[in-house]
Amino acid sequence: MEERGKRSSAEGMESAVGGADDVSEEKVFRALLDSFPATVTDFKKLRAGVLRARIDRRDLHGACVFLRDSLGFEHISMISAVEYEGRFEVVYHVASWKHRLLLELITTTPKDDPSVDSVSSVWGGANWQEREAYDLMGIRFNNHPKLERILLPKDYLYHPLRKDFKGGD
Amino acid sequence: MNLFDFCYGIIHWLVDLINNIWYWLGDFLPWWFGDFFTAVGDFAASHGHIAVMAILLEVIIIIAIALINVLNFIWLDRKFMGRMFDFYGPYYVGYKIGGWLQNLADGIKLFVKEIITPAKADKVGFLLGPVIYVGSSFLALATIPLGRQFYVGTNTDLASTGVGASALIAFAFFAIAPFSILIAGWSSNNKYTLIGGMRSAAQMMSYEIPMLLTVASVFLLAGSFGFMDIVAAQHDIWFGIPLFIGLVTFIVCLAAEVEIQPFDLPEAEAELVEGWTTEYCGMRFGLFMMTGYLRGYIGGALATALFLGGWHGPAFLPDPIWFLIKAYTVFVLIEWARWSLPRVRVDQILDIGWKRLLPLAILNLMIAVAVKSMGWF
Amino acid sequence: MWINMGPQHPMTHGLWNLRVKVDGETIVDAQPEVGYLHRGIEKICEGRTYTQIIPITDRLCYGSSLTWSHLYCLTAEDLMGVEVPERAEYIRVAAIEMQRIASHLMWLAAYATDLGLMLGFLHAMRDREVFIDLLQALSGSRLTYNYPRIGGVAHDIPPNFERDSLRACAYIENRLREYEDLYEGSRVFMMRNVGVGLLKKEDAINLGVTGPPLRACGVNYDLRKEMPYSVYPEIDFQPAVHPAGDCYARYRVRMDEMYESCKIIRQAIQKMPKGKWRVVAPRNAPVGTGMGRVEDPRGEGMMYIVGDGTDKPYRMKVRSPIFVTVSAAPRMLIGYKVADVVAIMGGLDMCIGETDR
Numbered sequence: 001m002e003e004r005g006k007r008s009s010a011e012g013m014e015s016a017v018g019g020a021d022d023v024s025e026e027k028v029f030r031a032l033l034d035s036f037p038a039t040v041t042d043f044k045k046l047r048a049g050v051l052r053a054r055i056d057r058r059d060l061h062g063a064c065v066f067l068r069d070s071l072g073f074e075h076i077s078m079i080s081a082v083e084y085e086g087r088f089e090v091v092y093h094v095a096s097w098k099h100r101l102l103l104e105l106i107t108t109t110p111k112d113d114p115s116v117d118s119v120s121s122v123w124g125g126a127n128w129q130e131r132e133a134y135d136l137m138g139i140r141f142n143n144h145p146k147l148e149r150i151l152l153p154k155d156y157l158y159h160p161l162r163k164d165f166k167g168g169d
Numbered sequence: 170m171n172l173f174d175f176c177y178g179i180i181h182w183l184v185d186l187i188n189n190i191w192y193w194l195g196d197f198l199p200w201w202f203g204d205f206f207t208a209v210g211d212f213a214a215s216h217g218h219i220a221v222m223a224i225l226l227e228v229i230i231i232i233a234i235a236l237i238n239v240l241n242f243i244w245l246d247r248k249f250m251g252r253m254f255d256f257y258g259p260y261y262v263g264y265k266i267g268g269w270l271q272n273l274a275d276g277i278k279l280f281v282k283e284i285i286t287p288a289k290a291d292k293v294g295f296l297l298g299p300v301i302y303v304g305s306s307f308l309a310l311a312t313i314p315l316g317r318q319f320y321v322g323t324n325t326d327l328a329s330t331g332v333g334a335s336a337l338i339a340f341a342f343f344a345i346a347p348f349s350i351l352i353a354g355w356s357s358n359n360k361y362t363l364i365g366g367m368r369s370a371a372q373m374m375s376y377e378i379p380m381l382l383t384v385a386s387v388f389l390l391a392g393s394f395g396f397m398d399i400v401a402a403q404h405d406i407w408f409g410i411p412l413f414i415g416l417v418t419f420i421v422c423l424a425a426e427v428e429i430q431p432f433d434l435p436e437a438e439a440e441l442v443e444g445w446t447t448e449y450c451g452m453r454f455g456l457f458m459m460t461g462y463l464r465g466y467i468g469g470a471l472a473t474a475l476f477l478g479g480w481h482g483p484a485f486l487p488d489p490i491w492f493l494i495k496a497y498t499v500f501v502l503i504e505w506a507r508w509s510l511p512r513v514r515v516d517q518i519l520d521i522g523w524k525r526l527l528p529l530a531i532l533n534l535m536i537a538v539a540v541k542s543m544g545w546f
Numbered sequence: 547m548w549i550n551m552g553p554q555h556p557m558t559h560g561l562w563n564l565r566v567k568v569d570g571e572t573i574v575d576a577q578p579e580v581g582y583l584h585r586g587i588e589k590i591c592e593g594r595t596y597t598q599i600i601p602i603t604d605r606l607c608y609g610s611s612l613t614w615s616h617l618y619c620l621t622a623e624d625l626m627g628v629e630v631p632e633r634a635e636y637i638r639v640a641a642i643e644m645q646r647i648a649s650h651l652m653w654l655a656a657y658a659t660d661l662g663l664m665l666g667f668l669h670a671m672r673d674r675e676v677f678i679d680l681l682q683a684l685s686g687s688r689l690t691y692n693y694p695r696i697g698g699v700a701h702d703i704p705p706n707f708e709r710d711s712l713r714a715c716a717y718i719e720n721r722l723r724e725y726e727d728l729y730e731g732s733r734v735f736m737m738r739n740v741g742v743g744l745l746k747k748e749d750a751i752n753l754g755v756t757g758p759p760l761r762a763c764g765v766n767y768d769l770r771k772e773m774p775y776s777v778y779p780e781i782d783f784q785p786a787v788h789p790a791g792d793c794y795a796r797y798r799v800r801m802d803e804m805y806e807s808c809k810i811i812r813q814a815i816q817k818m819p820k821g822k823w824r825v826v827a828p829r830n831a832p833v834g835t836g837m838g839r840v841e842d843p844r845g846e847g848m849m850y851i852v853g854d855g856t857d858k859p860y861r862m863k864v865r866s867p868i869f870v871t872v873s874a875a876p877r878m879l880i881g882y883k884v885a886d887v888v889a890i891m892g893g894l895d896m897c898i899g900e901t902d903r
Contacts, residue, residue, distance in 0.1 A: 049773060093865075100773060123754060124753040128873040160586060161861075440885050511738055512663075513737060514738060514883055514885045515884075
C-alpha cells in the first residue's frame, strides 16, 4: 500500500541487538575484574540483564572508558547521588544496547571530600546529569567542563537533597 | 452621475441651504457687516470651495466603505478560520448577525487599553511607525475605483478617467509600508522587533519586483497607467485569462506583501513572539492589525482591478457590488492558503521570490508582449 | 547578538530559556538553560509515603502523566518485590499506550503551531480528546490520572471500555492518514522539515539522546523491545525507526509510533485475562534499591528508589529523557536559521515538568 511505503520500519535497519557476540553478565564481570582487580567489588546480578558492581572512585574514569570501548556500554542512563551515613554514593546506570545489559556502577565518596572524576568526556550525556548531582547534592566532579548549578539559581547557598538541608532559611 | 458629481450636488445643496439662512441673517445686520457676510456666503458658494468640500466628502465615503470592508474581512477571516479549524469563530457578540459585532467589541477593548511606550524606545520612531503604516495604506486606497462612476474624482473635467496614472500612485503608496515596519521594528529597541523589521524589509523589497513586473504586463496590455482604462480594456476578456501566470504570481506576491500566513515571517509568532509589533499595545497594535486587513482589502481590490475585470459582470448587480465580490473572493483565496499552510523560512521565502516568482513574472511579461504584438488587445 | 528565547516565549512550551547567538539569521551558538520549573519533586517524595507519591509523580509531565506514575509503580514494585496480576499489567499497557498517543498528538499540535499551522493544532487537540476521554473513563481524571497503584491499578476497566478503545483506535488511524496528507502533502511542511536539525547517529548515542529523536537517527532502540517490562514481550509490534536524523524523521517516527500504539492497544484489549487487578502492597519497603526503566513518549524514563525499611523512600531519583536530550540541542541547532529553532526544539517534544522536576 502507498502509505505503508511511506512509513518507516525497522526492516533493513541495522539492529541494535547483538547476535553471536552476546556478552553475558559473567563476561562483563570477569572483564571488569581482570582490568581493575583491586577496585571492583560486590558484583551482583539483580535480575535478568541488570548487574550491579561497586568500584573505587580512583578507577572510575578508567573503568568507564573500558566499559564504553571494550564492552560496548555506549549509553549512560542516569547518574544519581545518594547520601548515606558518612558517605555519598554516586550510582551510574550504564546501558549497553547491543548486549541488552544495564550495569549499576556504584562508587563511594567520603563526606568531607565529595568528589569523583567526571565521565562527561566518556559519555556526553553525563554532562548535565553531573551538573545536576553537583547542584542538588554537592558532589564535585573533577575535570567537568562546566560545573555550575543547573536547576537552582546560581547564587544559591545549599545543596537541597542532602539530609541536613531543612529548607526555608 | 459619478461620485464626484454626487458629492458636489450634496455639498452644493447644503451650501445653498445654509446660504439662504446666512443671507437672511445678513439682512438684519448693518451694511458694513452685511457685506462681509455676503462675501463669506459667496465664497462658500463658489465652485472651488464646493469642489474641495466634495472631495473631502468623497474621501470620507471611500474610507467608510474601506473600514466597513475591513470589519467584514476580519469577521469573514475569523468565521472562515473557525470553519476550517472546527470551531465557531465569533458568535455571541451580535448573535443575530453571526457575531459580526465582535470586531467592534475588540476595537473598544483596544481603545480603552493603556498605550505603553518602552522606556528605551525611540519615542519619535515608535510613534511614527504606525502613523506611516496606516497613512500610506489609506492613501493607496484613494485612487482605486469601485465602479464606472464610483471613484475619487477631483473635478468634473477629469471625471471621465479619474486620477491619471492612478495605478502607479496606488502601488507607490502600497510600497511605503516596509519603511514604516523597519522604523517600528528598529525604534522599539527589541531584538525580536529588529529581526522582524529586517525580515519585513527584505521580504517586501524582493517581492515588489515580481509584483510590479506582472503589473507592468497589465499596463502593457491596457496601454494605460490608470485604473479606469485598465478596467475598461477588460470589457471583453479579463486580463487574468491570457495572463493567468501573472495572476497567480500577483496573488502570491500579494500574500507576501500583506504578510499573510505562509509568508508572515516578519511577525512569525512562534520564533519572534509577535515580530515587529511585539512592543506595541492598545490601539497602536489595533491600528497595525486593522491596517493589515485593510491591506488585504487593497490587495484584493488591486487584483480585481488589474486581472479580474474590475466591475465587469452581469448587469443585475451594480458595479461596486461586483467589484467587492471579486475582491472578497481574492481575499478568501488568500486566507484559505493562510490557514492551511505552515510558515516558510526566511531564506526559503527569498528563494521563492527570486528563483521562482521573478522568472514567472518575466515569462508573464513576455506573454503579454506576444499577445500585444499579435494585436489581440 | 545573543537572543534569549525564553523563559517566556511562544517557542518554549513551558518555562525554559534557550540563548542563541545569531549572525544575521544564522545560529552560531546555543545555550539551553533549564530550571525555571524546578519544584524539588525528589525532595518532596522523601517526605511522603509510597502511596502518597503516586499523585506527585503524575505531576512530572503534563503531557504524559500516566507514564510517570506507571514508572514509579514499576520501581516501587521492584523495590518491594510485588508481583502484579496479569490483568493489571494488560490494563496498564493499554492505558500507557493511550497516553502515548495522547502525548504524541499533543506534540503534533504543538509542532504544527511552531511551524505556523494553527489548523494542525486544533485538529490534533480535538483528536487527543478521544483518548483523554478514554482515560477519563478509566481513571476519573483528565490530566493527572493517579491510576496505577503499587501492585496493580486503582480500578478495573469500566463497562464498554474495550469497545470504545477499539473504536478510538480505528478512528485515530483514519485521522492519522489525514494528518499525513495534510503535513506531508504540503511542500512548505517538507521544506521546513527535511534536512533540518540533523543529528548524527554517533552524536545522538554519545549525548544520551533517547526515544523518538534517537530512533529518528536510525538507531533501532526501543526499551519496550530491548529491555521489556510489563507484558510487552507478549505483544507484537515494531519500533518505529527512521534513518535520516532530521526533523522530518522525528515527525515520521512519532507518527509511526501512534500506529504501533494502536496495534498494542488492540492486542492488550484482546489478550486481557480475567482476574484480579490489584494486590495489596506492603506498607514499608525493605532496605535496598529499586530501579525501573520505561519507554516514555519522550525517551527513556528511569527511576531509582532507595528504601530504608520505613514507609517513605530514603532517596528517589528520576531520570528525565528531555533533561538529557535538551543538552544535545546545541549540536542540532548550530548552523541553522532562527526559524529552524522552533522546528528543531519542537521536534524534541519538550516537557518542562519532567525536565526540571
